[in-house]
Amino acid sequence: MKWKYPVVVLLFVLTALLSACAHDGETQLSDxxxxxxxxxxxxxxxxxxxxxxxxxxxxxxxxxxxxxxxxxxxxxxxxxxxxxxxxxxxxxxxxxxxxxxxxxxxxxxxxxxxxxxxxxxxxxxxxxxxxxxxxxxxTPLAIVINRERWEREFAPQGKNMPATYEDLLDPDYRGEVAFADPNAAGTSYTLLAYVMQHDTAPRDFYAALKANLGVSSYNGFEAVQRVASGQCLLGIGFLDDARSLESSGFPLHTIVPEGCAWxxxxxxxxxxxxxxxxxxxxxxxxxxxxxxxxxxxxxxxxxxxxxxxxxxxxxxxxHYGEMDFRRAAEEQEAILHAWNDISPAE
Structure with a gap:
């Protein structure tokens, strides 16, 4: 029975160590x-x-x-x-x-x-x-439309809802597109990066979009809120943001373009x-x-x-299109410079 006391001592030491670790909060695990x-x-x-x-x-x-x-x-x-x-x-x-x-x-x-x-x-x-x-x-980058305003102002003319990001450049939407400041908001920068990667004339796209913008927003969710309230007719926002407001009863209609940004x-x-x-x-x-x-x-x-x-x-x-996130990160300074260099009057 020479082993009895060493084992007792060992068990005591292990118990003390486990208690100390448990007190430190790193070994007690939930289910x-x-x-x-x-x-x-x-x-x-x-x-x-x-x-x-x-x-x-x-x-x-x-x-x-x-x-x-x-x-x-x-x-x-x-x-x-x-x-x-x-x-x-x-x-x-x-x-x-x-x-x-x-x-x-x-x-x-x-x-x-x-x-x-x-x-x-x-x-x-x-x-x-x-x-x-x-x-x-x-989540994809969606086109967000105030359904009530559309049905009142554009549906009677027989105009089709926009189906692509390019459709937002239509002069009929002058001053009506909700779009957050891409210098602050990742939502809007995602669109600019996507256009840079997919459009043959990205600066022309930026200029046409900027000409149609309504009141600027600090973040992407705020831009969707402007559409939900009817302050803007339509805009660009992430689908999850739009769905959250739609679930609260706001009259929103969302369109996810084929090959969309996300x-x-x-x-x-x-x-x-x-x-x-x-x-x-x-x-x-x-x-x-x-x-x-x-x-x-x-x-x-x-x-x-x-x-x-x-x-x-x-x-x-x-619906997701090709997105090169590394390229979007590397080109951020150049893309924002191109955007900021365009005056709304262009």
Whole structure:
């Protein structure tokens, strides 16, 4: 029985170690494998629609006990803030925004690679090959029309609703197109990048579009709201934003062109994040099938997890055109310069 006391001592030491680890909040796991993060904190910069971003953080807190600071910023502002804070990062997570911003952040090493268990089930087109960002939802860039105004002002003339982005250049829509400022909003920049990649005369497109613009908006959702209220007849916006307002009773009609522009809402851990382990847990949470099912019911977007994709999602994604997000990130300065250089009078 010489082994009895060493074993007792060993069991005591292991128990003490496990208790210490549990107190640290990293080994106690919930049923879905997420750590117990009570007493821990996370800071998130989000360009997702506000109620979706807040729902994600509230669900994460419910699952893990982790408290959070949530700061909403339009895409370009979020990227700019993370870039400005590069030497002294204040945020742990970049969430949402047009995909080019996540690509740009990865290219400039503003985000760090994370090896996530289970992330390989997400299709390759929806995640970074360097594991620096992970898509949680996708949505197409739609044409959004105020149905009541159209039926009152244009339907009696027998005019067809626009079916392509080029149709928005029609002079009949002068002053009626809602479009957010692409210097701030990823929604509008996505269209400019798409046109640069697909149109033979992108500057002519920019000039014709600018001539038709109504009141400018700070972000893409605000532009869709202007159409929903009737302030503008029609506009450009992401389909999920339009569907959220349509579900609230606004008279919106949406058209998704064939071969359309589209984007991902992605998540990434900021390089040098103050709370790296909590950030990794949040990324893992975002990759879970259950999480995406819940969030995308709120967001009206298409999940990236195969288990959460609906038949309606598949039908929407069938409209997606070719989008080179890396090129969109690399050409951002040139594209915005071309846009800003055009006066509305041209």
């Amino acid at each position: 879905d494998g997420l750590p117990d993060l009570r007493g821990h904190h996370i800071v998130v910069y989000s360009a997702m629609r506000d109620e979706v971003g807040r729902a994600a953080l509230a669900l994460f807190q419910q699952k893990t006990g982790c408290t959070y600071d949530y700061i909403y910023l339009p895409t370009q502002a979020m990227l700019g803030r993370v870039r400005h804070e590069k030497e002294h990062p204040q945020a742990d997570i970049m969430m949402g925004g047009a995909t080019h911003a996540q690509v740009s952040a990865a290219e400039h090493r503003l985000t760090s690679p994370v090896v996530l268990r289970g992330a390989d089930v997400i299709p390759e087109q929806f995640r970074s090959s360097e594991k620096r960002w992970f898509g949680i939802a996708s 984007t991902l809402d992605a998540v990434a851990r900021v390089d040098g994040a103050p709370h790296p382990r909590e950030a990794e847990a949040f990324l893992r949470f975002c990759m879970m099938e259950e999480t995406q099912e819940v969030l995308n019911r709120i967001a009206f977007s298409a999940a990236t997890h195969p288990g959460a994709v609906t038949q309606a999602d598949k039908e929407t994604m069938a």
